[in-house]
Amino acid sequence: MDSESLLLSLELASGSGQGLSPDRRASLLTSLLLVKRDYRYERVLFWGRILGLVADYYIAQGLGEDQLGERKSLYSLNCMEWSLLPPATEEMITQTSVVKGRFMGDPSHEYEHIEMQQMTEGDRTYEDEVVIQIKEESRLVAVIDQIDKAVAVIPRGALFKTPFGPVHVNRTFEGLTLADSKKFSSYFHFAEPVELKNKSLLEKADLDPSLDFLDSLEHDIPKGSWSIQMERGNALVVLRSLLWPGLTFYHVPRTKNHGYIYVGTGEKNIDLPFML
Amino acid sequence: MEVSGSPKPEESREEDKQEKQKEGAKEGGQPGEVAPPSSSQGFEPKVADSLKEEKEPAPEPQSGGGTAPQSPGSGGRASGAPSAEPDAAVSPAAPSEPGTEGPPQLKPNPQVLAPPAKSERDIHEIPMAGEPHPSHSEQIPYERESTLYLNAPQESSSYGNLAEQPESEVFYRDESTSNSDLKPPERGWKQKGEPEPAAPSKLEIAAQNAKAYLLKKSSKSGLNLYDHLCKVLTRILDQRPENVVDIIENISQDVKKAHFNKKLDTLQDEHEIPLAYELAEKQKALFLQGNLEGDQEQEDEIAETPLPNIMESAFYFEQAGVGLSTDETYRIFLALKQLTDTQPIQTCRFWGKILGLEMNYIVAEVEFREGEDEEEIEEEDIIEESEADEDEEDELPKSSYKGPQVIPKEENRTGANKYTYFVCNEPGKPWVRLPSVTPAQIVIARKIKKFFTGRLDAPVMSYPPFPGNESNYLRAQIARISAGTHISPLGFYHFGEEGEEEEEVEGGQDNFQKNPDFEGIQVTELVESLSNWVHHVQHILPQGRCNWFNPTQKDEVGEEEEEEVEDEEEEEKREEPDNIEQEVGPPLLTPISEDLEIQNTPPWTAQLSSNLIPQYAIAFLRSNLWLGAYVFSDGKKFENLYIGWGHKYSPDNYTPPLLPLVQPEYPRGLEIMETDDPTVDEEQAFQVAQEKTLFESEKTEETEEEEDDDDEDEDD
Numbered sequence A: 001m002d003s004e005s006l007l008l009s010l011e012l013a014s015g016s017g018q019g020l021s022p023d024r025r026a027s028l029l030t031s032l033l034l035v036k037r038d039y040r041y042e043r044v045l046f047w048g049r050i051l052g053l054v055a056d057y058y059i060a061q062g063l064g065e066d067q068l069g070e071r072k073s074l075y076s077l078n079c080m081e082w083s084l085l086p087p088a089t090e091e092m093i094t095q096t097s098v099v100k101g102r103f104m105g106d107p108s109h110e111y112e113h114i115e116m117q118q119m120t121e122g123d124r125t126y127e128d129e130v131v132i133q134i135k136e137e138s139r140l141v142a143v144i145d146q147i148d149k150a151v152a153v154i155p156r157g158a159l160f161k162t163p164f165g166p167v168h169v170n171r172t173f174e175g176l177t178l179a180d181s182k183k184f185s186s187y188f189h190f191a192e193p194v195e196l197k198n199k200s201l202l203e204k205a206d207l208d209p210s211l212d213f214l215d216s217l218e219h220d221i222p223k224g225s226w227s228i229q230m231e232r233g234n235a236l237v238v239l240r241s242l243l244w245p246g247l248t249f250y251h252v253p254r255t256k257n258h259g260y261i262y263v264g265t266g267e268k269n270i271d272l273p274f275m276l
Numbered sequence B: 001m002e003v004s005g006s007p008k009p010e011e012s013r014e015e016d017k018q019e020k021q022k023e024g025a026k027e028g029g030q031p032g033e034v035a036p037p038s039s040s041q042g043f044e045p046k047v048a049d050s051l052k053e054e055k056e057p058a059p060e061p062q063s064g065g066g067t068a069p070q071s072p073g074s075g076g077r078a079s080g081a082p083s084a085e086p087d088a089a090v091s092p093a094a095p096s097e098p099g100t101e102g103p104p105q106l107k108p109n110p111q112v113l114a115p116p117a118k119s120e121r122d123i124h125e126i127p128m129a130g131e132p133h134p135s136h137s138e139q140i141p142y143e144r145e146s147t148l149y150l151n152a153p154q155e156s157s158s159y160g161n162l163a164e165q166p167e168s169e170v171f172y173r174d175e176s177t178s179n180s181d182l183k184p185p186e187r188g189w190k191q192k193g194e195p196e197p198a199a200p201s202k203l204e205i206a207a208q209n210a211k212a213y214l215l216k217k218s219s220k221s222g223l224n225l226y227d228h229l230c231k232v233l234t235r236i237l238d239q240r241p242e243n244v245v246d247i248i249e250n251i252s253q254d255v256k257k258a259h260f261n262k263k264l265d266t267l268q269d270e271h272e273i274p275l276a277y278e279l280a281e282k283q284k285a286l287f288l289q290g291n292l293e294g295d296q297e298q299e300d301e302i303a304e305t306p307l308p309n310i311m312e313s314a315f316y317f318e319q320a321g322v323g324l325s326t327d328e329t330y331r332i333f334l335a336l337k338q339l340t341d342t343q344p345i346q347t348c349r350f351w352g353k354i355l356g357l358e359m360n361y362i363v364a365e366v367e368f369r370e371g372e373d374e375e376e377i378e379e380e381d382i383i384e385e386s387e388a389d390e391d392e393e394d395e396l397p398k399s400s401y402k403g404p405q406v407i408p409k410e411e412n413r414t415g416a417n418k419y420t421y422f423v424c425n426e427p428g429k430p431w432v433r434l435p436s437v438t439p440a441q442i443v444i445a446r447k448i449k450k451f452f453t454g455r456l457d458a459p460v461m462s463y464p465p466f467p468g469n470e471s472n473y474l475r476a477q478i479a480r481i482s483a484g485t486h487i488s489p490l491g492f493y494h495f496g497e498e499g500e501e502e503e504e505v506e507g508g509q510d511n512f513q514k515n516p517d518f519e520g521i522q523v524t525e526l527v528e529s530l531s532n533w534v535h536h537v538q539h540i541l542p543q544g545r546c547n548w549f550n551p552t553q554k555d556e557v558g559e560e561e562e563e564e565v566e567d568e569e570e571e572e573k574r575e576e577p578d579n580i581e582q583e584v585g586p587p588l589l590t591p592i593s594e595d596l597e598i599q600n601t602p603p604w605t606a607q608l609s610s611n612l613i614p615q616y617a618i619a620f621l622r623s624n625l626w627l628g629a630y631v632f633s634d635g636k637k638f639e640n641l642y643i644g645w646g647h648k649y650s651p652d653n654y655t656p657p658l659l660p661l662v663q664p665e666y667p668r669g670l671e672i673m674e675t676d677d678p679t680v681d682e683e684q685a686f687q688v689a690q691e692k693t694l695f696e697s698e699k700t701e702e703t704e705e706e707e708d709d710d711d712e713d714e715d716d
Helices: A006-016 A022-039 A090-096 A136-151 B010-025 B047-055 B072-079 B153-162 B167-181 B185-189 B201-214 B225-239 B244-258 B275-287 B295-303 B310-319 B326-342 B439-445 B470-485 B523-528 B680-715
Strands: A043-050 A057-063 A072-076 A110-121 A124-135 A153-155 A159-161 A167-169 A187-189 A226-231 A236-241 A247-251 A258-264 B345-354 B361-368 B420-424 B487-489 B493-495 B512-514 B533-535 B604-608 B619-623 B629-633 B638-644
Touching (some): A006 A022, A006 A247, A006 B326, A022 A043, A022 A057, A022 A072, A072 A136, A090 A124, A110 A136, A124 A136, B225 B244, B275 B326, B310 B629, B345 B470, B361 B470, B470 B629, B470 B638, B487 B629, B523 B604, B523 B619
Parallel strands (some): B345 B638
Antiparallel strands (some): A043 A057, A159 A167, A226 A236, A236 A247, A247 A258, B361 B420, B487 B533, B493 B512, B604 B619, B619 B629, B629 B638
């Protein structure tokens, strides 16, 4: 959700029961403005919060000129002092995928993971237990990256691709119509497209190259990993991800209000097929 | 703008050379000079350029006056391709007055105009641009609105190539090309004499899409832009007014006004009623003042209303960062009022909200007044024991297997059925009463994990089969969540001295009351020590009840299923037939510090709501076992709330329960085994033996007969 319209966004996304306390709201409004100034971001998004056992991580993201360009993530424990997180690497993601359970809420906390490694000594090979230390900070980075790639959502038409290549916020976006807001095909993943390159020419034929440059939600695997609800009659569309429970996307049809927020434990729901 | 010698793609190297050559000759063009177009640059100029260059005479020699011809087209670039940033012009027109803060050094490139080499233009590739400089926009006084525009591909080709260079160069280069806009804009569209690229399909499709878009009818007026433009142009060509371009807007307006719109009559005007209106109509009933009776009665009502003040608790929960939006809370408040007005309710509580796939559930926990409990309409658990006593001569053996013994459910107002629950999907919709919960449902619900759909009559498809539909599953989950996460500060409740229910409850008394002498606990203590919090809802045993039911009372062998229970503070117990131990859970009002950990995860997280103003903060607990269960307490008041998906947390993945054991067959014993067929020898021996006996019997018969004869003779 945009940091500038934070209060309205929180109100709209509160159907899932997760909000922010008044002091957190006030401090976010203050500190995100300073983050925007100090880091020279074009836009600052309040990304959400990851619930730890001891403390919570509040996550914000800074966007530059290009909306699909590199996003910088920042975390904070008290909503005032923000620290920049390193970009996620493949190695980080594979390394932290072995860690299960809840976040602690302490970035310097180290998980211990025991791995069997083959050691060779002369001509003998034997397996040895190696204890690997994984920092919670890198796990945080990996989880944020995975969530962004898997379930960050924007409505169709909110961004457009300029002929130069960068993707910009569409200022003429007037919101989805009521009919469109009930379809998954009118929502896109807010991440670099993966599926789009695999589409055949026939499928691409009807796409508008300046708007349809992202993957839509309707081909997500497994089918049914999203819950779409019209709340307050038809005045509000809420999408909740079931793959990463805690991610809520809201959009008010016919207006520009849209955004997503993640409030959860930072764990993927692998039991999804059993639960549908 | 400085022309920096930063890393350059190939195209810019040439230019670099040129610049070096020129530097002696020209001491920097003054700002305001427009560089004539140069075609020696590495990128291919547009077709239009080539056309124009052929027509144009050689560029005028630079007069030092600095008055450059203003290119009419350069300002109008906005009508061409959209610029990348809304407020940073990519190709500013050269300022007409020296001294404006334009780019300081724009080096003119007077070049011998050579017709550009015609190379293939890949008009479909739009390469990625580097990041534009943020300060770019501040230096340029020209601000243009970028318009979203289906740009002509010819434009994008040259821009695309430009975009690959560092932006300062783009700028510079662009200066030189911006002159090429000294052409009527239609030129760019006409590509005569240029061989078409051999892949027009994309273009055609884009054009068709654009036309289809223009043909899209407006939902308000029923017009479409395509027809409108046709009409406007027709009218202009018919009337031939002067200075059309100035009055085009008026013409367009006139055409719209003159448009004759025949309204089609239909038999019935169909009014599509959006859902929002229906819901608003329903919710309007919540806001209407319900009962206007005497003042006396109202005062009585106010004195003892069962309605909870959920706005107050919502305020406290909001301090902790939990809860629904204010208007939704108030609607729930009104819906609860509606519920308490219509039902004979003693106490009422807002239990929470359970999220579903299609709709959510708002749950209210009520206790009826004594004796006014409405009879539930429920399908009774009919234990069908078909005892067909068919007196046949040889009765086939019947199945001796009796299923696992059905454990009766607890009575209303006791155990897991102590409270009654009402749910509704949205405030304003009617409340639905959930059925009471049976132990079997709880036992099965512990083994499955399903999302709620939001429809109470939806079937629950699961293994093991769930006895009931979603309303039963919802009720079972509510019972489990309540038993696990409803806690209160130590001392708030105590066991009543009087009026204990006469029940033999092993797990402690079932009955507690509010402690009138409750002093309150310091908030900091509530946060620091979890032993200041106690459960005030009975623990549910692995059997699925709160109070132990001994299944051996009726059956000699009550075979209980082995239950794998992961509920709080419960250990797995293997129940041997014939020797059923009584399951005992922790008694009521047990501190939560004794709750079991889930694999190194503490079951509760306690926090102060605010670290900035600790003297007015409240204590706030979050359950890690049932994510979404919260408790606050300010020392005197407390409240529990659950908002979430209604599932239990476990760090491991859900695994379906194992299949039941395969039943062993009969052991090979005497009843199963048969003897071999008799052999001939045996039969012969048997025959001999038989004959022997026959012979002997005959002998005896003969003697008897003789005797008889003798007797007869004697008689005679």
